[in-house]
Amino acid sequence: MAHYLLSVVTPSDGEPPTEDEMNAIMGNVATLQSDMQSAGVWVFSGGLEAPDTATVLRRSGDDVLVTDGPFVELKEYVGGLTIIDVPDLDAALHWGRRSTEAIGLAIEVRPFQWAP
Amino acid sequence: MRHVPSSAAIERIVAEEYGRCVATLTRVLGDIDLAEDAVQDALTVALTRWPADGVPANPGGWLVTTGRRRALDRLRRDAVGRDKEHRAAREEPPPDDDTPQEEEGPVDDDRLRLIFTCCHPALALPARVALTLRLLGGLGTDEIARAFLVPEATMAQRIVRAKNKIRAARIPYRVPRDADLPDRLPGVLAVVYLVFTEGHATATREDLAAEAIRLARLLAQLMPDEPEVLGLLGLLLLTEARRPARTSADGARVLLADQDRTRWDRAMVDEGLDLVRRCLRRDRPGPYQVQAAINAVHASAPDTASTDWRQIVALHDQLLALTPSPTVALNRAVALAETEGPAAALEIVDALAERLERYHLLHAVRADLLGRLGRDDEADRALEAALTRTDDPDDRALLAARRRRG
Numbered sequence: 001m002a003h004y005l006l007s008v009v010t011p012s013d014g015e016p017p018t019e020d021e022m023n024a025i026m027g028n029v030a031t032l033q034s035d036m037q038s039a040g041v042w043v044f045s046g047g048l049e050a051p052d053t054a055t056v057l058r059r060s061g062d063d064v065l066v067t068d069g070p071f072v073e074l075k076e077y078v079g080g081l082t083i084i085d086v087p088d089l090d091a092a093l094h095w096g097r098r099s100t101e102a103i104g105l106a107i108e109v110r111p112f113q114w115a116p
Numbered sequence: 117m118r119h120v121p122s123s124a125a126i127e128r129i130v131a132e133e134y135g136r137c138v139a140t141l142t143r144v145l146g147d148i149d150l151a152e153d154a155v156q157d158a159l160t161v162a163l164t165r166w167p168a169d170g171v172p173a174n175p176g177g178w179l180v181t182t183g184r185r186r187a188l189d190r191l192r193r194d195a196v197g198r199d200k201e202h203r204a205a206r207e208e209p210p211p212d213d214d215t216p217q218e219e220e221g222p223v224d225d226d227r228l229r230l231i232f233t234c235c236h237p238a239l240a241l242p243a244r245v246a247l248t249l250r251l252l253g254g255l256g257t258d259e260i261a262r263a264f265l266v267p268e269a270t271m272a273q274r275i276v277r278a279k280n281k282i283r284a285a286r287i288p289y290r291v292p293r294d295a296d297l298p299d300r301l302p303g304v305l306a307v308v309y310l311v312f313t314e315g316h317a318t319a320t321r322e323d324l325a326a327e328a329i330r331l332a333r334l335l336a337q338l339m340p341d342e343p344e345v346l347g348l349l350g351l352l353l354l355t356e357a358r359r360p361a362r363t364s365a366d367g368a369r370v371l372l373a374d375q376d377r378t379r380w381d382r383a384m385v386d387e388g389l390d391l392v393r394r395c396l397r398r399d400r401p402g403p404y405q406v407q408a409a410i411n412a413v414h415a416s417a418p419d420t421a422s423t424d425w426r427q428i429v430a431l432h433d434q435l436l437a438l439t440p441s442p443t444v445a446l447n448r449a450v451a452l453a454e455t456e457g458p459a460a461a462l463e464i465v466d467a468l469a470e471r472l473e474r475y476h477l478l479h480a481v482r483a484d485l486l487g488r489l490g491r492d493d494e495a496d497r498a499l500e501a502a503l504t505r506t507d508d509p510d511d512r513a514l515l516a517a518r519r520r521r522g
Contacts, residue, residue, distance in 0.1 A: 002286050088288040089238055090296075111285045 001085045003043065003115040004092040006099050009106035010079030012051075028102035036084060036095060047080035079105065083112075121171050130159060133176045134254030135334075139226035140180050142233075143289060145187055148251065148279050153190065154183035161186075227252065228291050228338045231331075235304040236287045243278040244307045250275055252334075253327045263314055263324050297342075305348050305404060308332050312352050325356055336391075343398040347405030350391030354411035357384035368517075369510040373420045385415045406435045425454035442471045450481055458488040476505035480515060 017025060029045075036042035051070035058065045070077070082099065086092050089111070096109040121129075134155065141151035158179040172178040234247040242264070249255045249263075261271035281287065292300045308331045315324025332349040339345050361375035392412040395405040410431045417423040432448035445468055453461035462485040465478065472478040479502035486495035499519045506512060 088286040089236075090288050090292075092285075093238065113284070 001087055002092075003083055003085050003112040004089075004095075005108075005110045005112065006082040006084065006092075006096050007078045007108045007110070008047075008080040008099070008103055009076050009108055011076050011105075012074065025103055032098055032102045033082075035098070036082070041084045041086050041091070041095065043083040043085050045080070045082040048078060051077045121166060123167070126163065126166055126171070129171060129175050130162075131254055133179055134159075135227055135230070135252035136176050137179045137183060138251050138254075139230035141183050141187065142230060143226050144180075144184060148282060150187050150190075151183075152251070154187035155179065157186035158183035225291065225338075227334060229289050231304055231335070232291055232300060233282060233287055233289050235300075235307050236282075237300070237303050238285065238287060239278050239281065241306070241310070243274055244303070245310055246271060246275050247278050248307050248331070249311065249327065252331065255327070301339075301342065301344065304335070305344060308335065308348060309352075309404075312355075322359070325352075325359075328352060329356060343395045343400050344402040344404050346391050346398075347395050347402060347408045350388045350395065350408035351404050351411060353384045353391070354388035354408060354415050357381040357388065357415070369514055371514070372414065377418060380415070388412065389415060401434065401438070403435060403439045406431055406438060410435070423454070425451055429455055442468050443475070443477075446472060446475075446478060446481060453485060453488070458485040461485050462489065474505060476502045476511060476515075478502075479505065480518075483518070 033042060033045055036045075051073075054070045056067040056069070056071045058067065080103075082095075084092065084095050086095070089109075092109050092111075096107045100107045137155045137158070138148075138151050141154050142148050145151050145154065161182055162175075162179060166172075230251060231248065234251055235244045239247070245264075246260050249260050250257065255263075257272045257275060258268050260275075261268040264271070266274075308328050311331065312325055312328030315322060315326070315328060329349070329352050332345070332352050335342075335345045336349045357380045358372070358375060360381060361377065361379040362370055364370050388408065389412050392405070392408050395401075395408065410428055413424050413427050413431070428451040429448065432444065432451055436444050436448060446465065449461045449464040449468070452464065462482070465482050465485060468478060469482075479498045483495045483498035483502060486492075486498055496519065499515055503512060503515050503519070506515075
């Protein structure tokens, strides 16, 4: 088995979903997560706060600098993520497809190089 | 029965067996790079031993066995390879036996696995094409780079990156389940078709067209129940059959309408027609089958005038329904000019003008239709428009000649 990160590719200038749309998405996500759990592939899922809530720590000599904001402003950011444990890329792509169908945003599927 | 072979005979065997051996060793060793190195090692041994000892009865089995031994030697020298060594050792023959066991030859399914891995949708199309030619066709990186007009370093990087992704992302080494085949097969066929069109575009890259036909034949042999696979092979054969007539004595390109059809390769035409008939019996049409059928109608006519244009229009209607695209609509208009006349065809072409504005053939077709309608000045302007939209020397020569004829 191998771990894959499914990232939700969220456009920075996108129109935020209405409350109804958000409720529908959260319902889809809950169904998907329970399907992943029954298939025995789910490791972790979560939605992230907006990038402007981020704080960056960077080593500088013997010091550590603290900076407010994301480390780089991009047109798209990671809005949420799921980690799954599956046999191969085809299985990961299956869950990636389910995720993009559930959320309506692009999903990046990326293998972990190592995981505990 | 062993005989002393010529070096050309050895090269033919190597070309034939290369893909099989890489495919089987990829399964056995669990790694494409190891498999490629193993086949290279085995070929080096073969090239020194076969000319003296003769070619073994089962050269593929000999290469696989020799390659696996060499790979094991490599892995033993490499502590990191311990895990992979276990895998390969399970099928290792007893160490005291030095003769390769010829019955443990390559497995055909392995090549199908390798094709589906090379053509996985998670890889970009240029990477799929390069990997397929390299691993199944045994073409060198330099040859593939030349064929696709990119620097060798770029092509090498493309191949390394693709192989790395297969390994790191764990693209599986298997034939998709039947349920997934409709999603996965078109990606494989597109690669073979792209290799062919690259080889078809210029006379000097005949080897690519031949390689595409070899790959299509392999797919047809491995998936005889998939009509689109048969359709693709039929399409390639019927197109390739025209190669001898497609270039004039002075090297200029000759259009279908002006070709000397007695110069078509009869054996390829017959095989192509037979494949189209087999597709028709299955009655599960797809884009490659319909394109093969269109070429079959051309192939069945002694000249342009006696071509069954109604049938060709009907097939283009079917193709348009399967793959709606403005270029298919343009080809349909060309056929329609023969059944309904140039005015009706021109109306369709003009309606496509906006979407195909930058495509030189739109303007070339317009020029032809306008000329047939006696609108010579407009025809000349359309030819000029076509000329400014292509850099291909063959296209330009053809268009310039038409302009001179007026």
